[in-house]
Amino acid sequence: MGHDVRYRVRGGRQLHGTVFVQGAKNAVLPMIGASLMAAKGRTVLRNVPIIEDVRRAVELARAIGARAELHETERTLVIDASSLSSPVLPADIASRFRGSFLFVPALLHRLGEAVIEGVGGCNLGSRNLDFHYNGFKRMGATVTENVGDDGDGVIHIKAGDLRGGTLYCDTPSHTGTENLIMAAALAQGTTLIKNAALEPEVLDNIAILQAMGAKISGGGTGFITVEGVDELTAVEHTVMPDRIDAGVFVMAAAITGGELNLVGATLEHLGVAADKLEQMGVEFHQQGAVLQVRRERTLRPINVITDEYPGFATDLQSPIMALSCLADGPSYIYERIFDGRFKLADELGKMGADIDVDGNRAKVNGPRGLRGAEVEAHDLRCGSALVLAGLAAEGETTITSAYYLDRGHAHTAERLSQLGADIVREVS
Numbered sequence: 001m002g003h004d005v006r007y008r009v010r011g012g013r014q015l016h017g018t019v020f021v022q023g024a025k026n027a028v029l030p031m032i033g034a035s036l037m038a039a040k041g042r043t044v045l046r047n048v049p050i051i052e053d054v055r056r057a058v059e060l061a062r063a064i065g066a067r068a069e070l071h072e073t074e075r076t077l078v079i080d081a082s083s084l085s086s087p088v089l090p091a092d093i094a095s096r097f098r099g100s101f102l103f104v105p106a107l108l109h110r111l112g113e114a115v116i117e118g119v120g121g122c123n124l125g126s127r128n129l130d131f132h133y134n135g136f137k138r139m140g141a142t143v144t145e146n147v148g149d150d151g152d153g154v155i156h157i158k159a160g161d162l163r164g165g166t167l168y169c170d171t172p173s174h175t176g177t178e179n180l181i182m183a184a185a186l187a188q189g190t191t192l193i194k195n196a197a198l199e200p201e202v203l204d205n206i207a208i209l210q211a212m213g214a215k216i217s218g219g220g221t222g223f224i225t226v227e228g229v230d231e232l233t234a235v236e237h238t239v240m241p242d243r244i245d246a247g248v249f250v251m252a253a254a255i256t257g258g259e260l261n262l263v264g265a266t267l268e269h270l271g272v273a274a275d276k277l278e279q280m281g282v283e284f285h286q287q288g289a290v291l292q293v294r295r296e297r298t299l300r301p302i303n304v305i306t307d308e309y310p311g312f313a314t315d316l317q318s319p320i321m322a323l324s325c326l327a328d329g330p331s332y333i334y335e336r337i338f339d340g341r342f343k344l345a346d347e348l349g350k351m352g353a354d355i356d357v358d359g360n361r362a363k364v365n366g367p368r369g370l371r372g373a374e375v376e377a378h379d380l381r382c383g384s385a386l387v388l389a390g391l392a393a394e395g396e397t398t399i400t401s402a403y404y405l406d407r408g409h410a411h412t413a414e415r416l417s418q419l420g421a422d423i424v425r426e427v428s
């Protein structure tokens with residue numbers, strides 16, 4: 001806290017070699033939330049990405065009374081939630097990452113209430129939580145907002161006896177679906193969740209919950225049914241690979257004209273992004289659990305519309321904006337999920353890019369040679385996109401506010417350096 005993290009990248013090197021895709025940020029965070037629902041035993045999570053969001057989640061788990069040990073070298077997290085003691089998700093930790101809100105179902109079931117002093121996550125425009133709150137209310141909870149000592153709103157959810165019902169998401173919210181599934185898992189009776197998210201991480205979270213004893217069916221169909229059970233048991237589970245981390249490394253190969261083997265990457269998990277990257281000139285070759293990628297041809301321009309899975313992931317929108325700066329003609333990007341996810345355009349502009357933004361649409365006028373500059377990571381994927389731009393730029397790029405990047409990508413400088421990049425991480 002309070003330190004400025006910067007990455008310095010000197011561009012112009014092609015990347016070659018083998019890289020290990022990290023465990024998925026958006027899978028491990030709900031799993032930590034799920035592990036807090038087990039009143040006995042110790043949960044063991046393997047292939048845990050060593051990212052700042054996981055460190056914050058460990059701090060938050062401890063703040064509510066759980067014992068949590070992160071074994072960084074082994075990428076293993078052990079959680080004993082037998083003695084949860086506080087329903088308060090304190091602002092100084094919870095407001096630093098979005099996944100903090102995934103602790104709410106465990107608090108409701110284990111302590112009968114949750115006090116939310118803040119919820120963080122990247123600032124991408126509106127990030128509402130009404131689907132979560134409405135779902136909890138339909139299950140019998142009461143939700144009230146009070147103004148805290150510092151003037152900020154504090155949300156208090158009282159569970160009462162949570163009971164199953166018919167719930168829905170107006171749009172298939174990723175964490176909304178996970179929170180409603182977890183709330184339903186220990187509720188009385190049956191819950192139907194309509195318009196549920198289809199993301200692979202949601203399915204991985206269903207898998208761990210099922211192993212814990214939850215009765216969940218319909219994952220991946222948009223209609224999820226949950227039969228409430230009396231208790232959940234601590235289990236051991238391996239976190240799935242991070243498809244966004246994989247996508248960024250695909251683009252690192254593409255933007256430098258290199259060739260990489262991505263260990264643990266699954267082409268299917270990239271959804272429409274794989275097709276768009278192929279259209280741009282990336283060649284994929286899946287060999288078991290290793291995805292081989294290379295780009296030899298000139299990059300072609302692309303049209304991208306972000307959408308829920310299996311559509312083009314919004315978390316890969318910034319990285320492909322950086323890539324399309326080098327494409328041989330204008331690319332068009334329509335951001336449908338978030339209403340404020342184009343802060344990157346101005347930063348790329350400092351590096352010589354020419355991007356017109358109009359509301360949620362952007363036109364990237366390629367090709368433009370990029371040159372090194374001092375730029376700011378306004379959010380996590382803005383950070384990964386600026387690293388990509390730096391890899392292709394002439395001269396040195398300094399990326400400030402890079403804590404955001406560290407929120408979601410593990411060992412960025414080490415992994416890229418091993419592939420031939422000239423990149424260092426600095427903390428001051």
Ligand SMILES: CC(=O)N[C@H]1[C@@H](OP(=O)(O)OP(=O)(O)OC[C@H]2O[C@@H](n3ccc(=O)[nH]c3=O)[C@H](O)[C@@H]2O)O[C@H](CO)[C@@H](O)[C@@H]1O
Pocket residue numbers: 026029098099126127128129130131132133171172173174175176314315337338339
């Ligand atoms: C920790 C985690 O898993 N984060 C991911 C998750 O965020 P997160 O789960 O927060 O994203 P959602 O799918 O919930 O949000 C998508 C859109 O739905 C709206 N919405 C959502 C919930 C709600 O109650 N009301 C509402 O209006 C949001 O304002 C946003 O415009 O999915 C996003 C979309 O794939 C990803 O970018 C994030 O990396």
Ligand SMILES: C=C(OP(=O)(O)O)C(=O)O
Pocket residue numbers: 097098099120121122124315380381408
């Ligand atoms: C938006 C993101 O994460 P979060 O929801 O955790 O802010 C992201 O991973 O790009």
